[in-house]
Amino acid sequence: xxxxxxxxxxxxxxxxxxxxxxxxxxxxLVTVTDGVLTGGRIVEVEAYLGADDLGSHAATRGITRRxxxxxxxxxxxxxxxxxxMHHMLNLVCAPEGTAGAVLIRxxxxxxxxxxxxxxxxxxxxxxxxxxxGRLAAALAITMGDNGMKLNENRIFVYDAPEPPPFAVASSGxxxxxxGHEIELRYYLRDDPFVSRGATGPVTKVRTRAGR
DNA sequence: TGTAAGATCTAG
DNA sequence: TAGATCTTACAA
Numbered sequence: 001x002x003x004x005x006x007x008x009x010x011x012x013x014x015x016x017x018x019x020x021x022x023x024x025x026x027x028x029l030v031t032v033t034d035g036v037l038t039g040g041r042i043v044e045v046e047a048y049l050g051a052d053d054l055g056s057h058a059a060t061r062g063i064t065r066r067x068x069x070x071x072x073x074x075x076x077x078x079x080x081x082x083x084x085m086h087h088m089l090n091l092v093c094a095p096e097g098t099a100g101a102v103l104i105r106x107x108x109x110x111x112x113x114x115x116x117x118x119x120x121x122x123x124x125x126x127x128x129x130x131x132x133g134r135l136a137a138a139l140a141i142t143m144g145d146n147g148m149k150l151n152e153n154r155i156f157v158y159d160a161p162e163p164p165p166f167a168v169a170s171s172g173x174x175x176x177x178x179g180h181e182i183e184l185r186y187y188l189r190d191d192p193f194v195s196r197g198a199t200g201p202v203t204k205v206r207t208r209a210g211r
Numbered sequence: 212t213g214t215a216a217g218a219t220c221t222a223g
Numbered sequence: 224t225a226g227a228t229c230t231t232a233c234a235a
Binding site: 046048055056057080082083084085086088090103105131132133134173174175176177179180 | 219
């Protein structure tokens with residue numbers, strides 16, 4: 001990172017998750033673990049809305065223990081654990097009381113790539129954070145980060161110029177059994193660090209018998 | 212209190 | 224293409 005890095009204003013997170021998601025593309029996300037910095041440039045995100053969004057954790061009868069952070073103040077981290085093995089990092093947006101978040105799906109390692117590689121068992125650069133579970137592992141994100149305020153002591157987002165509109169593509173969200181038909185996933189077109197399963201504009205619809 | 216499913220990743 | 228592995232939500 002250059003010396004001119006400016007922390008992103010948290011006021012941005014009060015907006016609609018879709019707008020926040022697009023705005024986050026190209027920005028730099030960094031975590032500090034025991035004084036070690038790791039992170040990179042965000043290249044792929046997904047927006048999750050409130051109760052009307054069937055793919056969202058907020059699509060329940062109300063606020064639950066898991067999704068409470070999504071209803072909390074914007075500019076905080078929402079972390080959850082799934083599949084018994086993976087952490088997911090989201091950034092809360094929309095005003096307090098309204099559920100909304102942006103899932104960080106992939107980034108291009110630019111800070112502490114060596115440390116990230118060691119956390120990822122020496123895998124190559126492209127596979128360090130190309131997928132939400134991988135990203136969380138590379139950045140040492142755990143449940144302890146749930147509810148953590150951004151730009152304070154652990155998770156930081158730095159401003160960067162907006163990517164040109166033609167460089168941004170969208171598609172349906174990945175891995176959902178409901179709500180995947182809406183285009184709420186945004187990524188940088190042709191960027192090699194975008195997750196696979198995500199390659200190309202074609203939406204991968206989960207095919208599972210009996211569900 | 213029990214059960215089913217999940218915003219995934221990896222190896223075979 | 225399926226298994227790993229455990230938390231959460233919801234029904235009984």
